[in-house]
Amino acid sequence: MxxxxxxxxxxxxxxxxxxxxxxxxEIVGSVAGGDEMVALLATEQADVAIxxxxxxxxxxxxxxxxxxxxxxxxxxxxxxxxxxxxxxxLMRILEIGTESIGYRLKEKVGSVDVxxxxxxxxxxxxxxxxxxxAKRLVERPRGEKKDVVxxxxxxxxxxxxxxxxxxxxxxIAGQLFVTxxxxxxxxxxxxxxxxLHTDTSEHHRRVLAVLTYLRSQRTEV
Amino acid sequence: xxxxxxxQDGERSPNGLPVGGPQMLPVAGPVTRLREVxxxxxxxxxxxxxxxxxxxxxxxxxxxxxxxxxxxSLRISALALRLGLLRDQAPFDEADxxxxxxxxxxxxxxxxxxxxxxxxxxxxxxxxxxxxxxAIREEAxxxxxxxxxxxxxxxxxxxxxxxxxxAAYFAVAECLATRPDETPPALRVSIxxxxxxxxxxxxxxxxxxxxxxxxxxxxxxxxxxxxxxxxPETGTITMRIPCE
Numbered sequence: 001m002x003x004x005x006x007x008x009x010x011x012x013x014x015x016x017x018x019x020x021x022x023x024x025x026e027i028v029g030s031v032a033g034g035d036e037m038v039a040l041l042a043t044e045q046a047d048v049a050i051x052x053x054x055x056x057x058x059x060x061x062x063x064x065x066x067x068x069x070x071x072x073x074x075x076x077x078x079x080x081x082x083x084x085x086x087x088x089x090l091m092r093i094l095e096i097g098t099e100s101i102g103y104r105l106k107e108k109v110g111s112v113d114v115x116x117x118x119x120x121x122x123x124x125x126x127x128x129x130x131x132x133x134a135k136r137l138v139e140r141p142r143g144e145k146k147d148v149v150x151x152x153x154x155x156x157x158x159x160x161x162x163x164x165x166x167x168x169x170x171x172i173a174g175q176l177f178v179t180x181x182x183x184x185x186x187x188x189x190x191x192x193x194x195x196l197h198t199d200t201s202e203h204h205r206r207v208l209a210v211l212t213y214l215r216s217q218r219t220e221v
Numbered sequence: 222x223x224x225x226x227x228x229q230d231g232e233r234s235p236n237g238l239p240v241g242g243p244q245m246l247p248v249a250g251p252v253t254r255l256r257e258v259x260x261x262x263x264x265x266x267x268x269x270x271x272x273x274x275x276x277x278x279x280x281x282x283x284x285x286x287x288x289x290x291x292x293x294s295l296r297i298s299a300l301a302l303r304l305g306l307l308r309d310q311a312p313f314d315e316a317d318x319x320x321x322x323x324x325x326x327x328x329x330x331x332x333x334x335x336x337x338x339x340x341x342x343x344x345x346x347x348x349x350x351x352x353x354x355x356a357i358r359e360e361a362x363x364x365x366x367x368x369x370x371x372x373x374x375x376x377x378x379x380x381x382x383x384x385x386x387x388a389a390y391f392a393v394a395e396c397l398a399t400r401p402d403e404t405p406p407a408l409r410v411s412i413x414x415x416x417x418x419x420x421x422x423x424x425x426x427x428x429x430x431x432x433x434x435x436x437x438x439x440x441x442x443x444x445x446x447x448x449x450x451x452x453p454e455t456g457t458i459t460m461r462i463p464c465e
Contacts, residue, residue, distance in 0.1 A: 009295045015302035059350045088355045110301035140365040
C-alpha cells in the first residue's frame with residue numbers, strides 16, 4: 001500500500017516509518033505538518049494518508065488538513081493518530097467523512113499486524129475507531145441514553161462495542177467466536193432497543209448511526 | 222496545586238504564552254525568580270501581584286501539559302513501535318516472543334493512559350486545543366454525567382485565554398467530581414462573554430460549591446454569586462472572570 005505520513009514529532013515519525021517499511025508498505029513521503037502534506041500529495045499519490053491530529057498548522061492541523069485532502073482526493077483513506085482518544089475529535093472526524101477513515105491511539109498501532117489491519121480496513125472503505133473510545137462510548141453514553149443502553153444484554157453490549165469500533169459482522173463474529181448469523185440477530189435486537197432503523201444496512205452507515213446515537217448532540221443548545 | 226518548579230521568567234507573546242515555547246523552560250533547571258513575585262507574607266491573593274501569581278500558575282499548568290505531550294508520551298510511543306518491530310524479528314520461540322512483546326506494549330499503553338490522566342488534571346488537552354465548551358462536555362461524558370451546555374453562538378471561534386478558561390473549567394470539574402458510589406449531578410452550564418468578562422452560569426449545583434468557585438474566580442479578580450431561591454442542592458451560581 002502507498003502511504004503518506006504527517007507527524008511533527010520526529011522520534012515517533014521515524015519509528016512509524018520503520019514499522020511501515022517492515023509491514024511492506026510503500027512510503028511516498030513523510031513530513032512534519034499539514035501544509036507540507038498537501039504539497040507532497042500534489043505530486044505523489046497515496047492510498048492512505050496518516051495524520052497526527054495535533055500538529056501544525058496549530059492547533060489541530062491534522063483535522064484541517066484532512067478536510068482539504070478529502071476535498072482534493074475523496075478516494076484516499078485517512079488515518080488519524082493521536083495521543084488522546086477524545087469523543088470531541090471523533091465527532092469532528094466523522095464530520096470530515098464516514099468512509100475510509102480511522103482514528104487510533106499512537107501506541108496502539110505498534111505492530112505490523114495491527115497497523116496493516118487498520119490500513120487495510122481503511123483502504124477497503126471502512127471506519128476504524130480506537131477500541132478504548134468505542135468502549136467508553138458504549139459504557140458511558142450521553143445522559144439520557146444510559147437507560148436504553150443498560151437494557152441491552154451483556155452479549156448485545158459486546159456486539160455494540162465492536163460495532164462502534166467499526167467492525168463488520170464477520171469481524172464481530174470472529175472476535176466473539178460466534179457465527180455471523182448470530183451477530184445479525186444480536187444487531188437486529190440492538191437496533192430494535194435503540195430505536196434505530198434496521199435498513200441502515202451499509203456498513204459505515206450502521207457504525208455512524210451507533211456513534212451518533214451514543215453521543216447525541218441534542219442537549220447542546 | 223504546586224508546580225514542580227517555577228517557570229523561568231521571560232517575555233510573553235501577545236497570546237500570553239511565554240516566548241520560546243516549552244523547550245525554553247527547564248523543568249528542573251535553575252530557580253529563576255518570577256517577575257515581581259510578592260515577598261512571603263505579603264498581601265497575596267488580591268491586587269495585581271496576586272493576580273499575576275495566579276496567572277503564572279495557570280500558564281505553568283498549560284506548559285507542563287505540553288511537556289508531557291512532547292516528552293514522555295512521544296518517547297514511549299516510539300518505544301512501542303520499536304518493540305513491534307522486534308516482534309517481527311524474533312529469532313527463537315516465536316509464540317513466546319510475541320506474547321512477551323504484546324504484554325510489554327499493553328504495559329506501555331497503561332503507562333500512557335496514566336500520563337494522560339495526569340496531564341488532564343494539570344490542564345486538559347482539549348481545553349487548550351478546542352476550548353471551554355468541548356472540554357467540559359468531554360469531562361461530563363467521561364464521568365457519565367448529564368450535562369446541558371449552552372455556548373454563546375460567537376464563542377467557538379473566540380477564546381477567553383488559558384487563565385480564565387482554566388479557572389472556569391476546574392470550577393465545573395469540581396462540581397462534577399463525586400465519590401465513586403455517587404451519581405454525578407445533572408448540570409446546566411451556559412458560557413458567554415460580557416465585554417472583558419467570561420460569564421459562566423452553572424445550575425444544579427449545591428451551595429457548598431460556591432466556595433470552590435470563589436477560590437477559582439477571586440484570585441483573578443472575578444466573582445461568584447449564588448442566586449437567591451433554589452434548594453441547597455440545586456442552586457445557580459454565576460461566575461465572572463476577567464479574560465483576554
